[in-house]
Amino acid sequence: xxxxPTLREKRGLTEAIKGGAAFMQYPPQTPIEEPEWIYVQTGxxxxxxxxxxxxGLLASRCKGCGEHFFxxxxxxxxCFGKGEMENVTLDRRGFIYASTVVHIxxxxxxxxxxxxxxxxxxxNGIRVFALFTxxxxxxxxxxxxxxxxxxxxxxxGRKPKIIGYMFRPVSEGDL
Amino acid sequence: MREVFIIGVGxxxxxxxxxxxxxxxxxxxxxxxxxxxxxSPIEIEAGYCANALGPALQGEAGVGQxxxxxxxINKVPVVNMENACAxxxxxLREGWMAIAGGFYEMVIVAGVEKTVMPKGTMLNVGAGExxxxxxxxxxxxxxxxxxKHMERYGTTLEQLAKVSVKNHFNGSLNPYAxxxxxxxxxxxxxxxxxxxxxxxxxxxxNSDGAAAVILCSKEKAWTENRRPVRVAASVLTSGIYEIKRxxxxxxxxxxxxxxxxxxxxxxxxxxxxxEVHDAFTISEIIHYEDLGLCLPGEGGSLIGEGATELTGKIxxxxxxxxxxxxxxxxxxxxxxxxxxxxxxRIEAGKRQLKNPRVGLAQIMxxxxxxxxKACTVHILVKDK
Numbered sequence: 256x257x258x259x260p261t262l263r264e265k266r267g268l269t270e271a272i273k274g275g276a277a278f279m280q281y282p283p284q285t286p287i288e289e290p291e292w293i294y295v296q297t298g299x300x301x302x303x304x305x306x307x308x309x310x311g312l313l314a315s316r317c318k319g320c321g322e323h324f325f326x327x328x329x330x331x332x333x334c335f336g337k338g339e340m341e342n343v344t345l346d347r348r349g350f351i352y353a354s355t356v357v358h359i360x361x362x363x364x365x366x367x368x369x370x371x372x373x374x375x376x377x378x379n380g381i382r383v384f385a386l387f388t389x390x391x392x393x394x395x396x397x398x399x400x401x402x403x404x405x406x407x408x409x410x411x412g413r414k415p416k417i418i419g420y421m422f423r424p425v426s427e428g429d430l
Numbered sequence: 431m432r433e434v435f436i437i438g439v440g441x442x443x444x445x446x447x448x449x450x451x452x453x454x455x456x457x458x459x460x461x462x463x464x465x466x467x468x469x470s471p472i473e474i475e476a477g478y479c480a481n482a483l484g485p486a487l488q489g490e491a492g493v494g495q496x497x498x499x500x501x502x503i504n505k506v507p508v509v510n511m512e513n514a515c516a517x518x519x520x521x522l523r524e525g526w527m528a529i530a531g532g533f534y535e536m537v538i539v540a541g542v543e544k545t546v547m548p549k550g551t552m553l554n555v556g557a558g559e560x561x562x563x564x565x566x567x568x569x570x571x572x573x574x575x576x577x578k579h580m581e582r583y584g585t586t587l588e589q590l591a592k593v594s595v596k597n598h599f600n601g602s603l604n605p606y607a608x609x610x611x612x613x614x615x616x617x618x619x620x621x622x623x624x625x626x627x628x629x630x631x632x633x634x635x636n637s638d639g640a641a642a643v644i645l646c647s648k649e650k651a652w653t654e655n656r657r658p659v660r661v662a663a664s665v666l667t668s669g670i671y672e673i674k675r676x677x678x679x680x681x682x683x684x685x686x687x688x689x690x691x692x693x694x695x696x697x698x699x700x701x702x703x704x705e706v707h708d709a710f711t712i713s714e715i716i717h718y719e720d721l722g723l724c725l726p727g728e729g730g731s732l733i734g735e736g737a738t739e740l741t742g743k744i745x746x747x748x749x750x751x752x753x754x755x756x757x758x759x760x761x762x763x764x765x766x767x768x769x770x771x772x773x774x775r776i777e778a779g780k781r782q783l784k785n786p787r788v789g790l791a792q793i794m795x796x797x798x799x800x801x802x803k804a805c806t807v808h809i810l811v812k813d814k
Contacts, residue, residue, distance in 0.1 A: 295564060296560050353677060354577070355625045356626045357573075358624060358626075365565045371566065373574070380674075386564055408565065419563075
């Protein structure tokens with residue numbers, strides 16, 4: 256079959272020959288406009304939220320043993336081939352299992368002091384690592400009820416913003 | 431499986447070596463170990479070199495070949511090892527396996543690292559993990575563990591601080607230690623808060639340094655006036671990554687210790703000294719429990735009553751541990767074994783214990799889903 260170069264390939268070849276550079280270079284990418292925000296990691300939650308959609312963490316549940324995994328994974332490490340994974344959204348309410356207040360800025364540049372720890376979500380039988388927001392960092396003690404929010408990480412001057420997930424105290428009006 | 435012996439050990443002083451390269455530090459440690467064993471490069475059949483952060487911090491990979499060539503070792507197999515803080519002890523285990531399995535008669539194991547950072551900056555490691563991207567830092571993870579241990583067992587801030595006080599005292603007697611200054615409970619508690627309840631002097635420092643050992647078979651061990659120390663057990667485990675695990679113990683450490691005791695045909699009561707991974711004060715207390723030096727929950731009172739001091743019934747971290755001796759990541763696991771060999775050979779100077787016969791070294795590395803990624807336990811025995 257004859258080699259019919261597409262427009263993209265033609266441009267690439269021309270550039271390569273012109274520049275005397277390595278063979279089969281692709282054309283230079285047109286600069287992409289910098290986005291306003293990026294995900295802390297893709298596949299953790301839906302964002303931006305649509306209409307009255309509530310924030311939720313996207314997890315996998317093994318149909319074999321019922322175990323939940325966050326972030327999602329392809330196999331159940333316990334059932335392996337016997338378990339099939341299904342997509343679920345975790346309950347957005349949980350209770351603090353452990354917490355600390357960090358007084359030094361981490362390499363990613365969060366403003367100190369900040370609080371984080373692990374949240375247990377009884378509905379799904381899972382424990383999730385999370386930052387805490389919306390109250391005095393010292394107020395996030397063991398057993399406190401918290402709920403999920405999606406917010407930019409508090410890094411001064413960071414562009415694009417990094418959208419992460421956090422837990423805040425349960426708001427009474429939301430019950 | 432054949433018996434494996436350590437016939438030579440060496441290390442650099444741990445601390446700040448701003449103007450020295452990885453290979454310069456590695457050279458010094460290897461040369462000391464080879465001199466101690468009285469072996470020439472031609473006798474070394476393979477080399478195992480641990481370095482965890484060279485590619486990230488110095489842009490240097492394949493450190494093993496660079497270091498070993500400085501002491502004239504080339505052509506033979508050289509393996510570069512990375513297993514976070516357990517890199518050095520993982521390299522040791524690889525060397526041990528090669529001799530135990532009958533592949534070689536004599537190998538060299540080294541650990542080399544430079545992690546001293548400008549003041550006030552934290553090592554940016556594990557950037558690929560979700561927790562780190564959200565703002566998790568190592569002291570914070572250990573702060574969570576400390577809080578759970580205090581909550582469950584009533585471990586006190588003073589008991590935590592005493593770990594640092596003990597290790598700084600031991601470090602003050604060790605010329606190879608980064609910090610050679612004693613410290614009080616008040617100084618530890620009043621040092622700047624890092625992650626509640628972990629203060630600055632509850633954390634080990636970033637350090638530069640290297641350590642090396644020469645391993646060999648029984649045939650090579652008992653010649654040339656050598657003073658061999660037998661590696662009676664070498665165990666490596668990885669994490670369980672069970673997100674709902676109990677934060678007050680490391681299941682994989684308990685498992686590694688059990689395997690090691692079985693392999694060495696002895697138990698925790700027969701240990702004369704222990705070197706553990708005291709990256710943070712709480713770690714040492716949990717290691718007491720996981721290694722069976724005391725029951726779960728009794729780690730706080732074990733340090734409280736002074737049982738792990740140089741004069742106690744089971745001295746832990748006579749070298750000063752990571753807290754005072756320093757923590758050049760890839761070198762730490764090898765340096766623990768260097769200290770045990772010195773102690774068993776009665777060469778530990780001012781911090782020398784009374785005629786010890788059995789020593790245990792434990793170290794773990796990395797973090798994944800609230801668990802550690804690697805844990806090693808080695809048991810060394812002086813037969814005569």
